[in-house]
Amino acid sequence: MDLLNTLVEKGLRRELPTREEALAVLATSDDELLDVVAAAGKVRRQWFGRRVKLNYLVNLKSGLCPEDCSYCSQRLGSKAEILKYTWLKPDEASQAAAAGVAGGAKRVCLVASGRGPTDRDVERVGKTIEAIKEQNEGVEVCACLGLLSDGQAERLREAGADAYNHNLNTSEATYGDITKTHTYADRVDTVQKAHAAGLSACSGLIAGMGETDEDLVDVVYALRELDSDSVPVNFLIPFEGTPLAKEWNLTPQRCLRILAMVRFVCPDVEVRIAGGREVHLRSMQPLALNIANSIFLGDYLTSEGQAARPTWT
Ligand code: SF4
16 A cells, blocks of 8 residues: 555654644555555654553542543543542652552552642652652653643653643644643643653544544644654543443554554654543454553553453563
8 A cells, every 4th residue: 555655664763744644644544454454553663663651650640620621531510420639649649650650650649639730739749759760660650640730841841741741632623622720731831831841742632532533633633743653542431421422433453543643744753542442442452552552451540451461471
C-alpha cells in the first residue's frame, strides 16, 4: 500500500505526515489492519526497539473535584461509585510507588484530582517526590496535579520531578463540549509552563468521546506542535454516573488505528497505551504493543487494570 510505505518513510525520518495521510490511517479497512500495525511497528522499532516502558499510577487524592470534565468519574456531581480521599501522606505514597517499582515500573505518576494545586499542595507533593526518590533509586517521577499557576512547575522541578502530565484530551474545536469549567487554552498553557520549567511534557488524549476523525487528528497534531515527550492514549471508560456513560463506541480495531495514527504523527515520541486498554483492546493488546512502546501497570485512577505478573524473563 502506497500510503503505508509513505508513512513508514516519513516516520523513519521524523517527518510530519499530511493531515490527509493521518486521516487515511483512521479510514483503513479491517482487511488492511495488520498491514497498518506492521507499518507502525517499523516506525516504533526504529525509535524504541522492542522495549516496553512500564509506568505506575499513584492516586494522591481521589474524587471531590470541582471541575466538570464529562468523561471523568471524579467530576463535580459524579454519581460514579469511586473511592474518595484527600492527600496521601508522603510515606503512604512512597509505599504505593514501591509496589509499582517492584513490578518493573520505570516511572511513577503522581496524580491528584482537582482544578490545580495550591502552593501548599505543591509543597506537599514536593515532599512526596523526595520520599519516593530516596526510597526508589533511579525511578522517574511525573506529577499530574491539574492546571499550574506561575512558579509551580519550577518548584516541582526543584523538588525532583522529572515530568508533568496534563492531557489536551480532545481537539480545540470540541473541547467546550466536554468541559465548561476550564478551556483548551488553559490546558495548553499548563503544558507550556511545564516545558519551560525543564520538565518533560507528557500530554495525550482520550478517544471514544464521540469525536470525529478530524478531531483526533487535530489533537494529535497539536500534541506534536507542543513537543510532548510522551503521549498517553486513553480509551474512554464510560463510567455510570457521568454524562458519557453511554458512549461505548470503540472497537479493538479502531483503537489500533488510532494508536497507529499517533505513532505516524509522533514517530519518536513515547506513545503510551493508557486507561481503557483492557476493556477496549481486549485480546488485541499484544498487537497494540507493536505500535505503542509504553503502558501502565496495575490500576488506573478509579478503575482496575491488570497487575504486573513477572512471568517473563
Ligand atoms: S479530569 Fe481532573 S479536573 Fe477534570 S473532573 Fe476529573 S479530576 Fe477534575
